[in-house]
Amino acid sequence: MTDNVQPEAPKTEKAKRPIEILRDRQGGMSKELKERFTEQQRIYKAIRAALKAGPKTVPQLAAECKLEPPQTMWHLMALRRHGEIVEGAEENDYVVYRLKGA
């Protein structure tokens, strides 16, 4: 067995990878940032899935994803900036968005 294995000694700053040095100096991710990141992944997944089913306006997306419209708008515009979403026609004063290539 491994009874003789010594616990790993804490890494010195020299032995750490550069990203580990930054993470340690920052004290890791803040609670707020962790929550934002997790929530963001969930919202992006929901928006992508809803648009896969067909083009939608922001209120339609919000209703389908069970999100607040302002929250939907911000994340949709972030996905647009990433190049994942494109504008379609207008429908009753709202722009219809679809997945790029769909």
Place this chain on the structure above:
Amino acid sequence: MPEIRSRYDALVIGGGIAGIQAALDLAEQGFQILLVDKYPSIGGVMVGLNKVFPTLDCSSCICTPRMAEAAHHDRIQLQTYTEVAAVRKDGAGFEVQLTVKPRYMNEDACIGCGECELACPIDIPHEFDYGLGSRKAIYIPHGNAIPQKGVLMPEDCVFCGKCERICPTHCIDFTQEPQSVTTSVGAVVVATGLDITPMGKKPEYGGGRLANVMSPLQMERVQSSNGPYGRVLRPADGKIPRSIAYVQCAGSRDRSIGVPYCSRVCCMYAIKQALLLRHYIHGVDVTLYHMDIRAFGKGYEQFYRRAMAEGVKIVKGKVGRITEVDNYDLLVRVELLDADDRVVERRHDLVVLAQGIVAAWNPKGVIDLSVAEDGFLQRPQAKLNPSYTTMEGVFMAGAAAGPKDIPDAIVEAGEAAMSAAIYLYRTRGRAPAAAHVMAH
């Protein structure tokens, strides 16, 4: 990026349009200039504006060449993402302590390809879009940024290391730390610019609380072709607004929020935005509620009349309250200041608060300059030497001295540069070193 040298003829604090102009005017006279900006790019507020009044020139199109000129000038050293920590009088000159903030990348090696941005998995509200758009934890500040170099915000980082792995020039360095550097200069120009009154200062207007109550700088970004939405839409739900209201004096001429003065430019930027909205959205209703219109500059009155002729509604009235009704629409309660003096409630899709201008920087703890009651730098010789501060050898330009429009900021920057040049000639008793070199 070149090392900060031990001596310069002048330090210019702030890389907005006034600071850039002051640096250029001094450099063209042969002086060696250190131009410091606390942000990762120079350009200040102007580079983020959509168009300028009354000419409707594209703001970044006329600002960017000046930014590039300063960045490439032989006698200007650009020092972005750097704070001025202390300026102390040392004889006729000054000892300056700077804190160079870490970009977490080797600036010389960064080619501005943006691969790090694409790899970064998190989106954060972008300061350049006043929160309406997004950026990554590592990013190039914006499309017109100078320098076109990345910067990492460690507080937004998820520590995945993807940016480092994908960088084609291996320029990312997570181990960087702030650097303290000392230099000496013969004169200082303070061009630290403006801020706008906080959105929450007038809670009855719902700024910062109601999604469709916007700041004028947010509207600048929304109207910009490289803005967060690519067109004019409501932040709440992406609706194309059909009825938009401007609330004038929403952060100026108001003792209750400590801003008793007129911010000078709000009437004109609101008229400009209102006119452009008429161009951008077919048939849109744009109403400007005001106490009185102050169109103070050359061609401004004509511009105001043009906006009215093109359908912008100008209503004399004081807005008392803005509330959200169904579907994120807004109900604006206005006391009309016309013949009837009625109080009415009008429904709008979107409201822009014409916020006032306040000083962006307080010198306390950095340099021993006096600040006036209004928060801007004190002008001891307001009439005859308007760029003079309370310290000999330190001059001010642009909105550091008080609210003003772009042409006035540029004129004052030239005046500050000339005053600094005269001070340098007088205290040194000779022309700048570079001028001698050029003469040979």
